[in-house]
Structure formats: structure tokens, C-alpha cells
Amino acid sequence: MTTTTDPTARQRLLDLHRAGALAANYPAVRRLLAEVDAEDLARCGQLLARLDPADVLVAHPEQPVLTVAITGHGTVEPLVPPLTAELARHGLLLRPHVADFDSYVFDLSDPDSALYRAEPDIVLCLLDPRVVFDEVPTPWGPDDVERVFAEKLALIEGLLTRFTATTSATLVLNTVPLPRDRGAQLLDYRSRGRLGVVWREANARLLTLAQQRSNLVVIDLDPLIAEGPAAVDPRLSVYAGAHLSAELLTGYAREVGHLARQLTGRTKKVLALDLDGTLWGGILAEDGADGITVAGGYAGAAFAAFRELVKQIGSQGVLLAVVSKNDAEPVSAVLREHPDLGLTEDDFVRVVANWLPKSDNLRALADALNLGVDSFVFVDDSTFECGLVRHELPEVAVVQVGTDPATHLGALLRDGWFDTRALTATDRIRAATYRAELARRDLLDSFATLDDYLRQLDLEVRFAAATDAEVPRVSQMSLRTNQFNLTTQRWQENDVRAALADPARQVLTIRVRDRFGDSGIVGVVSYRRDGAVGHIDNFVLSCRVFSRGVEQACLSALLGHARESGVEAVQGVYRPTAKNHGVREFYPRHGFEPVDGPDPTYRHDLTRIAPPPDHVRLVLGDPVDPARAEGTPA
């Protein structure tokens, strides 16, 4: 099943061909090919294969080009058009060297052959059933096949040694299909079965060759044939000596395209996924977390299988991300809480859920990950979103999944976007590494942004002794504040008044105002002097003014005041509660050292007192004192 086809893409390519303008417009070809389906891709390949690569390179010297030598047992020319199209899809220009009929032994064994002289990046040696059956006598039995195939394997190993000594190119072999019309010539099941055994053993040995060699890839044709195409087209085989069908070569070319991607550093690294209609059925914003189709029923099972694939891909070093048009919180809730999803926020390097254009989100994600957008694969079921991303970010590989989730899996796997030669230990932990790095960057980013924000806030902090009029508010703050409340000492109004009346104690209020307005009292500090030591009995701050430097400014002023008054050290206590773990590090972060005490207790020796943040204008003393207010710009 194909995804969407733009009916005009092939037509536009055809128009360029008719106008003789394909070479001049070669950079546009990749984008056009992204929009055509498999059948049209083959037709486009016919046209592109007529181009002289030299003409393209004259017009576009920067165009990446790959020299591929094609050799084999039979006529190999039919591979050129599909391979041209597949490489063009990936932004590569094919410079083919097409060997003569049945010349692979000579091509690969003579170091001075035309094939080696072409200085190929990749050498494709097509192995077809006739490699073996051309040398099997008539009549024949399984033993004949076993003997001939073994001879061919020995030959190939010798060629491989010569190849390795001659070139740094990558050699591509393939397993050899066993056509039914060979086995069917053996009339007894036992012989037919034995043919299957010797054939598969020989193919297994071919595959084994590549396990130990870094310059050899063996493409297994069995999975391609399992998809449906006949391995051999009898007319092409008999009349043209081309012993593998055009359909099979199309699939083979696709695999070579993936190999070309990784050899040229084009392997995709990030899988960015839509949610609604892609990872689950339904629309979260409309159907709610309970209404989306996650795992139940026919469609649910299909979505579940697709998510398992996503997880499988993610486990092999590919970074997973969500790019969804949704509100962030419901998406986060589903990922966190849905019992059947099988994917959590931890599986994704980032979950982007907002209403910005997805192309913007992909670009931002690429920046954050320090990767190019060309390392992204984007999966979505929406024609609009896929079209937008194709248009805005042509380097992104767009996989449009259809309306039937049963086909999602095949659509994503159809291209080996993430194929790689070998996985390393680093690949397996890459997602975690990237997540940690993203968190660090986020922190940095938020500080940078916050700093700019704070500077233009025109923040004024007044830190002064509480007045009688302020008693209710001071009490209220001590009762209601849970997060930034270091001892969670609760004061009724009478307790506040008693404290105000105690000459050994000071109750200080924090008022904040900025260009947007006056927040009133947002904090309370209770301080007491005991001989040479000052004690901060409590420090309370409203969550409305967190992270603005208010607490640093006040603490700095308090410590400075203590030193001036002859105190040698100031101590503070943190009494943990269920809610105040956010200020667990408040004292140590501000220059206090831990000391012994019933609760975590910290001590500042007042030798080095951090100054107030420079974006804060600190006003000390009585807020109603006109003399002090005067020096304060409005």
C-alpha cells in the first residue's frame, strides 16, 4: 500500500525531462521524488538514468556523488534506473559503472580491471540462481547443486581477498534465490527437501562471510522476496540474460540506497512522532485520555504493535521524540499515567506538545539536540502536517502513515532509515546521554532568558521590620506558605505580636514591586540574636516570587546587618516537611556550612557574604519612612 502520491510530482519531473532541464534542476529532483509512490519512482528512475552525471556535476559542482560499480553473472543494466532513483531520493547522484555481461569473476580478480579503475565507492555483485545452475549438469540432483555452490563460494572468497587487497570500497553480495521451477524439477520430496537444505546452507555461508569483514555487506534477498515479487522474470532471463526480476531489483536498490546513506554519513538519528492517529487512535483534545484508542480492540492492537516497533527502534540508539499539536499537560498525563501505552516520557528525548507549526518544532528540536534536521525522520498521519514539513524542511524524511494503523509498522520500516553497520555500547545509551544534555541546556537556557527577563523587571525589594499593621499578613504567610518555609513554624496573630514585643527578636517583612505592580508582603524572616550568634528562626517566601533573587537579596542584607552588629556567625535550621523539600539546600547554597543540631542546621561565618543580585534594588528599613522612600525611583 502506498501513502499519498502527489499526482503532479512525476508530471513535473517529466516536464523537466521533456524540456531537457533535469540536469540543470537536479537539486529539485530529490524533493519531487519524496512525493511519488513506488511505481512512479521506478518510472522516474528511467528518466533520471538517462542523465549524464557529468552534466549534473557541471551544473551543480556541490552535488554529492557516489560511484557504484555494478557487476554480476548476467545482464546487470536493469539495476541502473531503480538505483539512480533510490540514490536521488537520498540526495545522492549515482555515477554508475556498468560491467559487461557475466564479467564479475574477471572484474573482481584483475586489479587492473575497468571496474577497479572506475574507483568505485560501492561494488555491487549481483548473484542470481544461474550462477549455480549454469554449471549443474543435466540430469541433476541435490549433490550436484551442493558441489557447484561450494565451488562458487570458494571462488567468491578468493575474489573477496583480491577485492580487499585492491580497493577500500564496500562490496555488496546477496543471497541467491531458489526459484520454484528448479526445486520442482526434482520429483521426490526427499531430494527436493535436500535441495532446500544445501541451498540454504550455502546462503548461510554467504551471510556468514560478512560477519567478520567490515568491507562486505550481504543483502539477504529472502525477506524482499517474502514481500511478493517473483525472483526471476522468465522473459527477461531468457531473452535479455537478466536473471533477477525488475521488481526484485527495485527492492534490492532500495536496500543499497540505505547502505549508501550510511556510507555517506546520512544515517538518520532521530525519530519524531506525531501522537493522535499515529501512536494512538482518536484525538486526545477531543476524546480525552479515556477516549483515545491505545490498546483495546482491533485498532488498539495495531497501534500497540506500532508503539512496540518505536520502542524497539529506540532501544538501538535512535533518539525518539514526540512532536504533537496538543496541550502539553494532557499529553504529559497520558504518557505518565496510561497503563497500556508501553511508552513513557522517559522513552523520549523530548516531548513537544504545543500549537506551533511542526516544522518550527522540528527545527528547534534539532537545535537543542545539536543535530541537523537532515538526521530526522518524521512520522505523521496528517497530509497537511506531512506536506508542511516536506515543504519547509525538505531534508527531513517524512513518513506519512495511513488511516489504517495496521499499515503503520510497514510504512516506517519500508525504508531502512536508521540502518547501521554495527551497534556500539554508546548507541544503546545514547538516548539517556542526550536527555541529560538537554536538561543541562534547558537549565542554562532558562537562566539566560530569566536574567534578561529580570533585568527589565525593575525589581524593588523592601526588607524592613514588621509593623503592627502588618501582623495579620505576617501570620497568614506563616500559616499558608508550605513550599518556601524553612521551619514551617506556624504563627497566629498573637504569636506575631509577642515576637514584635520581644527586644531580642526581629520580625522582618519582604515587600516586592516591579514595573507591573506592587505585590505587597511576600515574605517574612524571623531573626534572633543570642550572644555572639544570630539565629534565623524562620524564612518564608511566597511561591509567586520564587526564582527572582528576592531571597538572596534579603539574606545578603540580613547577614550584613548581623556582621555590623557584632555577631560572629548566623545559624539557620531547615525542618523538613512533605512540601518544603525545594528549600532543602537553601542554606548550603548561600554559603552556610552544616553543623550539629537536632534538625539540619547550618552556620554562616560572615567572612564572605554574597552581594544581592544586581537586578534587585534593595531598600532597607521602614517602608513608610519618607526619607528612605525618596531615594527610590518610581
Add this chain to the structure above:
Amino acid sequence: MTADEFVDLVRDELGLDISAEHLDRGFDQVPGWNSINSLRLLALLERAVGKPLSVPDLLSAPTLGSVYALAAGG
């Protein structure tokens, strides 16, 4: 199928740069021609006319014009 449609088929599907005047010339004067193209053209013609054609007849045809005659008249 008209002769013009036949020429368009060869131009647009095989990508060969031919015109109507190539119909009467030998294959050695058709740029880019080879036996693989013959078989590709056969498959295209069979699809266009909706019936199987004889490969030996087609391969022994001396000109593109005679291939067209096989498909159109056969």
C-alpha cells in the same frame, strides 16, 4: 494507440530522446537502445494494448516503427 502516443511512450517511459522520424530508422540509430529497452517497451505495450505480445517477434523487428505495427495491428 496512435504513432504519436507510441513515440510519447518511448520518450516518457523509457526516457529515450526520439521523435517520429526514428520510427523508420534501424535500432542502431536510436540513441540508447538495447535489448533491455526492448523488453521494457514490450511490457509497456502489453499494458497499453491489454494483451500479451510475442517477444521473439518484437526482438526480431528491424525498426521502432515495426514494433509499433506489432502492437497496434497485431
